[in-house]
Amino acid sequence: MSDNHYDYIFAGGGAAALSLLVRMQQEGILRDKKVLVIDKDKKEHNDRTWCFWEEKEGLFESCVVKTWDKIRFASPGYDAKLNPQPYQYKMIRSQGFYQYCNQIISQNSHIHFVQDMILNFENNAVVTTDGRYTGNIIFNSSIQYLDKDESRYHYFLQHFKGKFIETEQPFFEEGVATLMDFTIDQHNECRFMYILPVSKTKALIEFTIFSENLLEKEEYETELNNYIDEKLKYHAYKVTEEEFGVIPMYNQPFIKKINPHVFNIGTNGGASKASTGFTFHFIQEESKQLIAHLKKHPTLSNYNPKSKGRFQFYDDVFLRVLREKKVPAFYLFNCMFRKLPAYLPLKFLSEETSMLEDLKILRVFPTMVFMKAAIGELLKQPVRRAE
Ligand SMILES: Cc1cc2nc3c(=O)[nH]c(=O)nc-3n(C[C@H](O)[C@H](O)[C@H](O)COP(=O)(O)OP(=O)(O)OC[C@H]3O[C@@H](n4cnc5c(N)ncnc54)[C@H](O)[C@@H]3O)c2cc1C
Structure with a gap:
């Protein structure tokens, strides 16, 4: 086997790649495997701050720098400090997260890091400015592949x-x-x-x-x-x-597989929620799904990520409502946080509510605006903006 061949390559070593790598290492999936992480940056500095809500302790609990038991929501005429229990709102600074993950990489001689610019993928190869690396499975969070279709998506x-x-x-x-x-x-x-x-x-x-x-x-x-x-x-x-x-x-489905070897993860794989941009939670969920599959199967050729189901449709409708501007955007969030216990909108935005809970939530939105937007989405009608 060539020196430049790996069992797993992480093309891009940010939140999604490192979250997946750490979980794979902890679950023993990387035992006796040759692993490569390629990133154009060394990932040593704070380049972002992640906040998210969580019910229990997560895998990266030791990286959490601050937790809050109260959240505040304010809009014209309303200002409230709310209790989000059972959730806690948490903050992770990227530098602490990178340090934690890089320590795991440096303690394991079978995991290598290369600082290099990824140019493209050719079958099972990652082509970079300085080299070419082949892998059985390549997780891509670096280059985005998406042909936008403005006539269908928001x-x-x-x-x-x-x-x-x-x-x-x-x-x-x-x-x-x-x-x-x-x-x-x-x-x-x-x-x-x-x-x-x-x-x-x-x-x-x-x-x-x-x-x-x-x-x-x-x-x-x-x-x-x-x-x-x-x-x-x-x-x-x-x-x-x-x-x-x-x-x-974006509510356009992101491409998950570039070819039988290269899989998109993180924001590139569609982990950013279309209606809110929240991503960190969905990156962790994506890692758990991939791990569950890899524990049973040596390849990802028959891997099908869990569909977002009805939550995809809710996002579609929400983005249409935002684009049509028939009600001020803040009013939509106001409806949820003013009329419901705080944990419920959070659970809904994490895509973890039951159908019954969805009904409780959907009831608080302006019915006609949402009904029209839902029909507009189903029939893929052009967006009609209120002036
Ligand atoms: C400033 C900021 C704050 C955010 N805050 C939150 C938040 O509070 N909560 C939340 O849920 N989400 C947040 N997000 C969204 C999301 O969680 C992050 O963007 C997250 O880092 C996405 O993970 P990723 O692995 O998909 O992308 P990244 O973490 O960006 O990782 C991609 C990696 O690929 C590397 N790369 C890119 N192109 C190349 C190339 N050609 N060659 C080599 N390497 C390359 C990059 O250097 C990077 O390290 C935030 C995003 C940003 C930008």
Whole structure:
């Protein structure tokens, strides 16, 4: 066997690849296997912050830097601190996550890391700037393959700019994570602020938008600064870190298999939820499914990921409602968080509710708007936007 041949290759070594690799290692699937991770970056720095809700302790519990037992939801005329039990809201900083995973890689001599730029895939080979590596199974989270079909699907983006700020005096309510504060100018879009206090004097504040196009760079900056100055009314602070991100909110099914050897995972494999952009939870679910299959079968040739079922349709309808703009976007989230116990919208957005629970949730939305959008989706009618 050639030196450049591996049992498993992870093409891209971010959240999805490392989550899967760590689980495979822990489940003994990588025993006696030759494994390669290829990434253009060394993954040593904080390049993002993941937040998600979870009922129990997860595989990456030791990487969690902060948990919250209360979440806040605010919209015009409503502001509430809610109890999301049995869920806890959690934060993982990517640097801690990468360190934890890289330690597992460096402790196992059969797992190799190469820093290189992936150019394309040829059958069972990964072609990079500096080489060519072949593998029995290749997990791709690097290059995205998606032919958009604008006539059939909705392509929203979740885009955001965040700042970690440190205040001189204790200012933040440490036990409460503001999931969504919609009390900002909506510009006929879906715009909210996200406040994650890691202590009384330090918080990540993020300006987030769900829309079809990105903003000019300065606009994120202005909105964020205005919010801190005018809404939070705090001036004596310093910015310690910044992050910017774009997450696809596409309802087009992502390609799972490029060829019998190459499988897309993570955002490239469709793990980002179309209606919210939440991904971390779905990456963990994807890893569990892949592991369950690999424990029984040596290849992925007959692997069929679990269908999203009715949750796909809910996302389709939700994105159509967002595009049609017949009701303000914040109103939809308001309906859920105002009228239901907080755990229920979270469970629904994690795609874990029963049919009975779905009915309770669907009842709170404006019936005619959703009925029309559902019919529009079923008949694939063109989107009719309210002006
Ligand atoms: C700033 C930010 C914050 C986020 N916060 C949250 C959150 O709070 N909650 C949540 O659920 N989701 C969040 N997400 C969405 C999602 O969880 C992350 O994007 C997550 O990292 C996706 O995992 P992934 O493995 O698919 O992609 P990535 O983690 O981006 O990994 C892909 C890897 O491929 C490498 N790569 C790409 N192209 C090449 C190439 N040609 N050659 C070699 N290597 C390549 C990249 O360097 C990267 O390491 C966030 C996303 C961003 C960008």
